[in-house]
Amino acid sequence: MRxxxxxxxxxxxNLDRPADQIRRxxxxxxxxxxxxxxxxxxxxxxxxxxxxxxxxxFCNACLACATECDPYTLLEIAHAIERAHxxxxxxxxxxxxxxxxxxxxxxxxxxxxxxxxxxxxxxxxAFVLRPLADIAPALVLGSAGRVTDLLAGLNTDDIRPWAQR
Numbered sequence: 001m002r003x004x005x006x007x008x009x010x011x012x013x014n015l016d017r018p019a020d021q022i023r024r025x026x027x028x029x030x031x032x033x034x035x036x037x038x039x040x041x042x043x044x045x046x047x048x049x050x051x052x053x054x055x056x057x058f059c060n061a062c063l064a065c066a067t068e069c070d071p072y073t074l075l076e077i078a079h080a081i082e083r084a085h086x087x088x089x090x091x092x093x094x095x096x097x098x099x100x101x102x103x104x105x106x107x108x109x110x111x112x113x114x115x116x117x118x119x120x121x122x123x124x125x126a127f128v129l130r131p132l133a134d135i136a137p138a139l140v141l142g143s144a145g146r147v148t149d150l151l152a153g154l155n156t157d158d159i160r161p162w163a164q165r
Contacts, residue, residue, distance in 0.1 A: 002068040003068065004066050004067070004068055005067055005069075005105055006064055006065070006066055006105075006106055007064070007066075007067055007074055007104065007105045008063070008064050008102075008103040008104045008132065008135075008139065009029070009062065009063050009064075009065065009100055009102060009103060010060065010061075010062050010099075010100070010103050010122070010128050010132070011026070011060065011062070011063065011100050012058050012059065012061075012096070012099045012127070013058065013059050013096060013098045013099065014048065014055055014056045014057060014059065014095050014096065015056070015095050015096060015097045016086075016097050018056075018057075018059035019043055019059045019162050021059070021085055021097055021098045022043060022059050022060075022061050026040060026063060028081050029063065029065065029077075029081065034068060034069050034073075035065045035066070035069070035074075035077070036065060036066045036067070037063055037064070037065050038064040038065055038066055039063060039064040039135035039136070040061065040062075040063045040135065041061045041062045041063065041132065041134035041135050042061070042131065042134055042162070043061050043161070043162035044059070044060045044061065044127070044130055044131055044159050044162060045057050045058070045059060045159070045161070045162050046058045046127040046130075046158060046159050047158045048095075049125065051095070052095075055095045056095065058127065059162055060127045060130075060131055061131050062103070062128070062131040062132040062134070062136075063135070064135050064136060071102060071105045071108065071115060071117060072114070072115060074102060074105070075102050075114070075115055078100035078101075078102060079100075081100060082097075082100055085097045085098035101119055101122075102115065102117065103118060103119045103122050103128065103132065103141075104117060104118040104119070104122075104139060104141060105117050107140070109142060117142075118141040118142045123142075123144035123145070124150075125154075126151065126154040126156050126158075127159060129147055129150055129151040129154065130151060130159045132147050133147050133148055133151050
């Protein structure tokens with residue numbers, strides 16, 4: 001019997017009806033035979049961080065899933081879903097139809113060119129930690145600390161429910 005892991009994913013989009021992009025991606029993840037969605041955060045509207053000026057706001061969410069896949073296979077599943085949503089990687093932190101990041105995978109630590117776990121910048125990004133706190137407030141992101149403690153140290157003034165403008 002293979003080990004069932006819990007993975008936490010961050011989803012973001014700011015092009016082509018972002019909330020719909022996120023909802024469709026969640027549906028695709030839920031239908032994947034090697035994944036079982038355990039929890040989904042609310043959708044949040046967040047200002048872009050980094051990247052070119054003048055981008056639209058992002059829609060962000062996080063989900064937890066159970067899987068027997070290894071982290072690299074899960075990353076490939078996420079990238080395939082991004083491609084199906086016409087994701088391009090032309091500009092770092094630029095606008096996108098869909099971004100799916102592997103934030104954590106059980107308590108596994110990896111530091112490879114292709115994948116770092118936990119995500120190396122998740123602990124400093126309120127747009128990740130706010131939705132992650134909905135579904136995993138006690139999750140520890142490596143040596144950075146617990147999600148709720150990390151979130152308490154960040155400015156969340158620009159993060160609001162998606163429906164609000």
